[in-house]
Amino acid sequence: MSSAAADAPRVGLFVTCLVDSIRPSIGFAAIALLEAAGCRVDIPRRQTCCGQPALNSGDRDGAASIAQHTIALLEPYDHVVVPSGSCAATIRVHYPELFEPGTAWHARAVSVANRTYELLSYLSDIRRWVPEGVGMAAIATYHDSCSGLRELGIEAQPRRLLAGVAGLSLRKLEGSDTCCGFGGTFCVKYPAISNAIVEEKAAHIEAAGADILLGGDLGCLMNMAGKLHRQGSRVRAYHAAEVLAGMAGGPAIGG
C-alpha cells in the first residue's frame, strides 16, 4: 500500500469483537482501505468489545467500565475507525452518556467520541477517498444498518463509494432502511420475533434480484446471510469494505 505522508493521521482501528472472531477479513480490508486513503493504521492491542451487550441490557456500570477500558486505549490516536455503524455509534454517541458531565471521564469520553468514525463514512466524508482500479462484476443490493443510518447519518457514503467499483451495479432493496431483526442480544432473547423480521428482510433481498448483499455491519449481515443460507438462497453476503478493498474474491460470509 502507499506509504503515508508526514501529516497522515494516525488511525486506531477498533475492529469489533464480531470481526475479530468471525470474519477477520473485514479487518484486513479496513487496514487496506485506510492505508489507501493515506492513513497510518495501528491496531490497539488491548481492544476487545465496545460493550454494547452490557449497554443494551441496562448494565450501565458494566458498560461504563468497558467504556473506560476502551477510551484509554483509543485516546492516543488522531482518529478511531470502526468497521461497524453500531459499534462506532456506541463509542461516539453512547460513551459520553455513561459519565456525569463535568467529570474527567466524561471529558475523555467526549474527546474520543468526537474522533471516532465508522469506516465507510470516514473514507468518504473525512478522507474524501474514492476507489480506484477496483472491480467486481456483480449485481448487489445494500442494507442500511439502523445505528449507522439513524445515529450516525450513514446512507449516501457507502453508495457513493460502491459506485466507484467497476462492474458492480447496485439495485434498490425495498425497505433497505428497515431493521433486519438482529438487534444484538435481541435476536437471542426473542428469537421467534427476530426470525419473523429477518424472514421478511430475506424475502425483500431475494426480490431485489441481486447476487450479493452488502452492508456495513457484520452483526446484521450475519443475521441476514444466516437466514438466506437456511432458506437455500444463492445470495451471498459481504461487508462493503471487502468489496471496496478488492477482497471479495474469497468466500462470502459463511462461505
Next chain:
Amino acid sequence: MTTTAFTVRADRALADPQLKLAIERTTGTARTKRAAAVAAWPEFAAARMLGKDIKDHVIAHLGHYLAEFERNALASGAKVHWARNAREACDIVVSICRDAGARSVTRAKSMLGEEIGLPHALADAGIERVETDLAEHIIQLAGDPPSHIVWPALHKTREQVGELFRAHHRDPGAMATVEAMVASARRHLRGRFMAADVGISGANFLIADSGAVCTVTNEGNAELTTTPPRVHIVTAGIEKLVPSTAHAMSLLRLLVRSATGAELTQYTTFHRGPKRAGDPDGPSEFHIVLVDNGRTRMLTDGLADMLRCLRCGACLNHCVVFRQIGGHAYGGTYPGPMGAVLTPVLDGLPLSQDLPRACTLNGQCQEVCPVAIPLPTLLRGWRDRSWREGLEPVSVRGFLGIWRFLVLHPALYRLATAAALPAMRLFGRGGWIGWMPLAGGWTRHRDLPQPSGRSFMAQTRNRKPSA
C-alpha cells in the same frame, strides 16, 4: 431466551397468518400514506420541532395551564373533576351516570378510557355500553381489547369482520363490500345513539384559554355520542392540554398526517360547555374528568418526554416488532414503542419488563414520531432500571458477568477466543454452523457463519503500525 407471558403471547401471534395479513394491510397503507403526506409538506421538520416545543412548554407549566383550563371550563358551564388514578376516574364516571339515572351510555373511542378500565367499570355498575367507533364496535362484538391506538380492530381482517357482523347484527344484509358492512353497522348503531342517556368521549386536546375540548374522528361518531344524550362526560389525561386553539391546530396537522396521512380528519370538533339557552341541541350536563394516573410521576421519573405523545400510532406502524406480533401480545393498554414506554408506568415494571427489551433499538419510531419523542432512549431507561432492580434473568446476568470480566481482561479474552473459535469450527460444515450448544436462539431459525480461522487480533499480533 426465556419463556414468559409475553413470549407466549408473541408466539401465538406469530403463528396466526390472518393476524399478519391484517396488520400488514393496515400498517402498510398507513406507512405509505404518511410518507406521502410528509413528503408533500416541506415544513414538516420545522412543524415537528414546533409541536415538540408546544408540548414541552405545557408540560413545564402544567399547573398553570390546568388552572387556566379549569377556570375557563367552569365559566362555560362545565363541571370539572380531578382523578388521581384509574379507580377514582372510573368512580367519578360511574357516579355521574348513576346520578343521571343512566341505563345506556354511548362511548366514542378513547384510549384513556381503555387505560382506566372504563368498559369494565361500566359493566360492573350494570350500565349498558355501546361503542360507537366502527372499529370499537367490531371489538366489542368480538369481546377483544383494542390492538392499536388508532385502529383498535387492526387485528381483524375485513373477512373476519364480515363474519362477526353476520353473527351479531339484526339486519346484516349482504356483506359483499366494505360499504355494505359499514351500512350494516350504521343500521345497528343508529337507534342506540339516540337512545343513550350519557355519551362518553375522550379528548385529543384540552384548550386552556377557552375551556374547550377537541375531538377528532373520521366517522362523526364522537358528535353523535356527545350531542343527543342529556349528559356528556369527557375523560382526558392531563397531558392533553394546549394553551390555545391555534396551538391545537399546529398539533392537529402533525397528528393527522402521522396517523393516517390525511391532512385533516373528517370531523374536528370543539366541545365547550353544556347546551346554552337558545341552542337547538347539545347536552344539558357537561363533565370533564381530568386524569393523572401516573402522569405527574412520569415528570419526575425521567419520562417527561413521553408526555408529548399525541397518540398518532406512527411508532406502532413503523415498528418491526409490532408489525410481527400485533398489539395484543404487548399485554397492556398501549402497544408498540409508545406502549413499551407507558405500560411499565401503568402496570409496573415487573409485569412488563419484556416490553422495553423486546426492541431492536433501531430508532425508526423516534424518526417518525411527530413530536420527536426519543423512544429508544426511554426504553433504554427502563432496561437500566430493570437491571438495577435485579429483574434481568439470572442466566443473562451470569452470562454478561463472565463476558464483562473477559472483555476487561484482554489476555484472558484472547485465550477464550483462541479456545472458542476452533471449538465452533468443529460444528461447522461448508462454512456454516447449523446447530451448536448455547447458540440455539440463533441456530433454531438461521445458520451461523463459521469463524473463518484464527481471530483478527491473533493474526495481527506481530504487525507493525503502517509507516
